[in-house]
Ligand SMILES: Nc1nc2c(c(=O)[nH]1)N[C@H]1C(S)=C(S)[C@@H](COP(=O)(O)OP(=O)(O)OC[C@H]3O[C@@H](n4cnc5c(=O)[nH]c(N)nc54)[C@H](O)[C@@H]3O)O[C@H]1N2
Ligand SMILES: Nc1nc2c(c(=O)[nH]1)N[C@H]1C(S)=C(S)[C@@H](COP(=O)(O)OP(=O)(O)OC[C@H]3O[C@@H](n4cnc5c(=O)[nH]c(N)nc54)[C@H](O)[C@@H]3O)O[C@H]1N2
């Protein structure tokens with residue numbers, strides 16, 4: 001009954017090596033290897049690989065740090081251009097039939113395209129027409145203009161985007177991080193005065209325990225796995241907290257360790273695996289705090305000297321009964337006590353997390369409960385310890401540092417207003433969810449999307465579609481087509497504007513990894529250029545629109561097409577980025593100062609870490625009657641978490657099957673075998689899945705290593721199902737804890 005029998009016995013391993021071989025031997029093989037060796041940061045995740053030291057080198061100068069995900073991303077960018085006849089031939093109605101994977105496989109965008117209201121086809125236009133439309137569209141009042149961005153663009157493009165938007169009087173700088181790590185930024189800033197990871201790669205190498213929470217690193221940050229393997233080799237411990245047993249977190253075969261991978265089938269990763277109830281992490285961390293207190297493992301002197309508010313946090317943990325904690329997180333007291341013992345008796349612990357923590361209705365509390373636990377056990381402000389959000393897109397952190405945020409720091413505000421010669425508009429800007437709501441209410445005229453897929457990345461696709469349809473003009477700046485280009489259509493004009501990617505830009509750019517390391521990306525050449533394509537760089541596009549809208553005073557926009565000049569402005573206006581002003585001469589990549597805490601002084605006003613009670617989460621679930629399904633059908637209410645398969649990058653699907661989870665296609669639901677039996681279902685049966693936003697039919701049940709009561713489906717397909725609760729503190733949607741009803745109208749004999 002359990003399909004995990006056919007799944008690999010470790011993460012990574014042979015399928016990864018096969019993929020490398022297959023891609024290397026493909027017609028693009030040579031170009032692929034040239035690109036892998038190009039001096040630029042990997043396109044894919046924010047772990048950070050590549051740059052001036054070479055394509056395969058990480059921040060610690062180690063080689064062989066490029067993973068298959070990076071190959072996947074490059075291979076997609078090396079596709080041939082889409083012909084202009086294609087757009088004449090295929091109507092919008094036909095394009096709307098394409099899956100995410102089919103959209104991406106169309107190839108590279110190579111000409112600007114326009115879809116006007118009432119027309120059946122996108123048509124090619126020239127750049128002059130683009131700039132004229134932009135000039136009109138950006139003449140609306142600032143509060144009716146908005147941008148959305150995704151984290152693949154460069155620091156330079158991001159800086160220019162926010163400068164341009166703020167010059168028009170708009171603070172509506174929504175970004176994919178609003179759907180991602182916003183809770184980390186908000187939570188960490190409150191506690192430590194700095195919203196990013198305080199652990200550098202170097203520091204991670206000194207830890208003897210890593211607590212990895214709500215992360216599927218084997219798929220999404222594969223080179224982090226090398227660090228966990230090395231940690232285990234030096235006798236360290238790895239505690240995993242995840243409702244799903246991700247096989248790569250149990251055992252991982254990394255190509256960087258060929259002997260272990262090939263002869264021993266991989267390296268053991270987890271020393272303790274805690275499969276908790278989805279959304280209950282704060283309860284577990286309060287349990288860990290309580291157990292640490294009871295086992296006398298708390299560092300009282302440390303708390304007194306370097307933190308504030310610790311008494312309340314300790315009292316709260318003491319007051320919660322074990323029964324309440326156990327009921328809430330679904331783990332036994334012994335499991336929690338054991339984890340607390342490992343954390344409390346380890347010398348240097350790093351707490352790392354990803355979307356399982358942030359994409360929750362209490363995302364900020366989750367982050368703060370982790371930070372509280374780190375502090376109670378003395379694990380922050382020393383080499384080898386600390387809190388480490390594992391960031392998503394390869395430059396999502398840099399985009400935020402550049403001021404693309406609705407929470408702009410005071411210092412940057414002041415510096416920008418000096419640059420612009422007037423004070424900035426103080427209206428609170430829309431983050432991504434607020435932007436969708438505002439658009440839905442008819443409050444937005446123009447949306448400029450610097451990459452990404454605002455349509456498919458949002459929960460409640462029906463609302464997203466309706467909201468975007470209220471906007472007069474949408475500019476989609478992209479390298480390849482995606483679902484959003486065909487479903488997220490504006491009321492009047494939808495434009496798709498093709499740009500160079502990071503390794504093709506005609507100028508140097510910079511990016512920032514999740515570990516706060518700034519890389520310099522060399523200029524490159526696009527394979528599309530000889531083929532009569534018409535691409536621009538993101539920097540050229542934004543500066544040209546800005547120059548036409550604002551003229552050349554006080555900012556000389558066209559001069560900013562020289563990215564070295566942009567870096568000069570960044571150095572002057574973005575605190576911590578001063579060294580970027582010399583990067584062209586020195587070629588010296590650097591770690592942003594003031595973010596990695598290896599001394600016991602944090603970036604808060606008092607220098608102390610700010611602890612605060614994190615209340616237990618409300619984990620109530622609706623009953624099946626509230627789903628409005630027919631009476632007398634087999635059904636079960638479950639908690640759905642939606643996330644990535646092993647073969648996709650966010651809304652872009654590269655391959656349909658997920659071998660590691662035994663899910664053969666995109667329309668599967670992963671369930672625990674006990675739940676399947678309890679509801680009278682059987683494996684591979686097709687069922688209906690209903691949430692508060694919509695329904696999907698013919699979903700195949702796959703039995704897998706997921707906790708009872710929980711289910712897993714792939715995004716973006718699952719985004720049709722639910723509206724998602726929003727974390728009031730950070731605006732992040734709770735994609736990881738959505739009540740759904742799985743049901744079937746067939747009788748037991750028909751199933
Ligand atoms: N190859 C590849 N790499 C990527 C991406 C990609 O799509 N493909 N995306 C990039 C981006 S933008 C991001 S944000 C990251 C995402 O990286 P991840 O956060 O690793 O990605 P998710 O698939 O969202 O998986 C989150 C994990 O959280 C677990 N989880 C779900 N609910 C809970 C819960 O309540 N508590 C806990 N503790 N765990 C839970 C899930 O079982 C899953 O293992 O990866 C980046 N890197
Ligand atoms: N249900 C559910 N929904 C989720 C999530 C989840 O876990 N579950 N995760 C959320 C998260 S963490 C994130 S980050 C968002 C992702 O949301 P987005 O960042 O909005 O989406 P992506 O799919 O990464 O965007 C891919 C597109 O970016 C474009 N692109 C690629 N490279 C470049 C470039 O260099 N320049 C430009 N201009 N464009 C480029 C390509 O055209 C490609 O189609 O989705 C969120 N949505």
Ligand code: SF4
Nearest residue numbers: 042044045048049067
């Ligand atoms: S771990 Fe991330 S940054 Fe490093 S090569 Fe893989 S995808 Fe690229």
Ligand SMILES: [Mo]
Nearest residue numbers: 180181392393
């Ligand atoms: Mo993300």
